[in-house]
Amino acid sequence: MLIDSNAYVGHWPFRQFEYNTPEALSERMKEFGTDVSIVSNLNGIFYKNTQHANEELFEWINSKRVYKDRFIPFAVINPVYGGWRDDLNTCISRYGCKGVRLYPQYHRYDITNPFCVELVKLCRDKGLPVVFCLRMVDNRTSSWLDIEKEWSLKDIMPVIKAVPDAKYMVVNVANSTVLNEEDTALFKKTDILMDTSGRNITDWGDLFKRFGAGKFCFGTQSPILDYCTGLLRIESLRESEADEQAKELLRAGNVKGMLGI
């Protein structure tokens, strides 16, 4: 089985995407053998009221029966915007969201903002993972209207310290994964997955040694990044680096475990 832990539909205001509709994503999945995609709506990054994006996603997924089987929706919640607690409840109970994506940089709040911490605790209590993306796009070639700062792994640590018993996903690991000794120990203990789309997922030998194969899962960052590279990182592992059982965990097992599916 193959589960893409990091896909989007929706619009990016600074560049045209080709595979950003449910139909186009579904075609990519068929082409590369992806059984299921965790999907969220890019519009939620740019709408002030993110709930409109969650409503859109719900409507898109329900527009065809096959989408309900192939897409797992994750909500976009902005915890510094009014009504977010109601939005979260609606996303879980009505829209079937199995996780929450947060965009502190785009929504302009600190990762340890009390409302962010409260949201993460609520997700923890409901068993939902919280997703942070280290960068949406490469800042070198991004639009002059886009944010410039990219995160590295250490930028996620403050919220993990605040809520160490929550579930986390860190996607598009494009920058440094270096953590100090204390943070490394905490990171290892935390229920957390990193997807394979990011450019820093290169040195598997070192990453497995530092974090263990149980900390990674297949992801594409589609439609922003090419669909194949995240999968190639897994499929090109040698038997001595990851046997078939370990590869299955990377392809689907680890993310299934996190979502309880």
Add this chain to the structure above:
Amino acid sequence: MLKINRRKFVANTVSSGAGLVLGSRLMGLTHKEEIFSDAGEKKRNLMQEVLKYRKIDTHAHVDEGSYRPEVNLDFADRLGIEKLMISDFIRPHTEGTPDDFRARNNFVIKCIKERPDRFIGTVVLNPKYGKASLEEIDRCRDAGMIGLGELYNQVKINDPLYYPIIEKCIDINWNIMMHSAIGYSRVALNLHEPENISLPEDFADVARRYPEAMFQFAHIGGGIDWENACKILKDVPNVFVETSGSNNEANMIDFAMKYIGEDRLVFGCDYSFYQGVGQIFSAKLTDIQRKKIFFENISKRLKKGGKDVD
């Protein structure tokens, strides 16, 4: 460009470069079985597909620090890259003296002597030192190197200082590969850029001045605004556009195909091996187009210069 940060690799996954055999045997990947998804659909065997294409990485680096030859070969082996065009580029914000570029070329010569089956050496130089640069071309050619690259930021590609070097490369049919810049992607010049970066407009300018010269515009995935670059280089037939870089944005290859075309695109990694290969398989390309991009386009140029990779 943030060259160092994106090239960290530790050797504990490295196998010996010796005795390597190309093709699917590289990884013990001889899967012939058909794989089906949970939904019962036939799944493509990605590695079988990846390994079936002959590949020349037209943008690779070696040195004794971040870009060790054995690490290059380890990546190349797992992804079926048959040959790598290697250089030890003059670092940005350095003077690039003759002593510096000779030492860098010497290391490349050592590498190609050790692995002539895998490495193709390309020459770095600095046109500020015109006489020494021209002599370096002769010296390196005698040692078996072919082509220039990766030329860096010491002098703009369309600066008159480059003219005698380009004219010499025309005489000997050498490919000229130069770094491309992040440049003005965000309107203002990127703060990390040296003064003399070459912009797509500079490549177009010099290529029109020397239509018989063979240029290679490096890494459209290297941080430049690739849509802007491809549009500027659309009508400059003697510029190859190379696909390497860490920024494997979806649609980049498809867009480049539309503007540059299958006969002018060449595959490269610039140490971003997974992205370099992955994006070619993500793009909507025919088998013939992949063969051209991975191997045939650059092999034709190399043959003009006297290197028959077949």
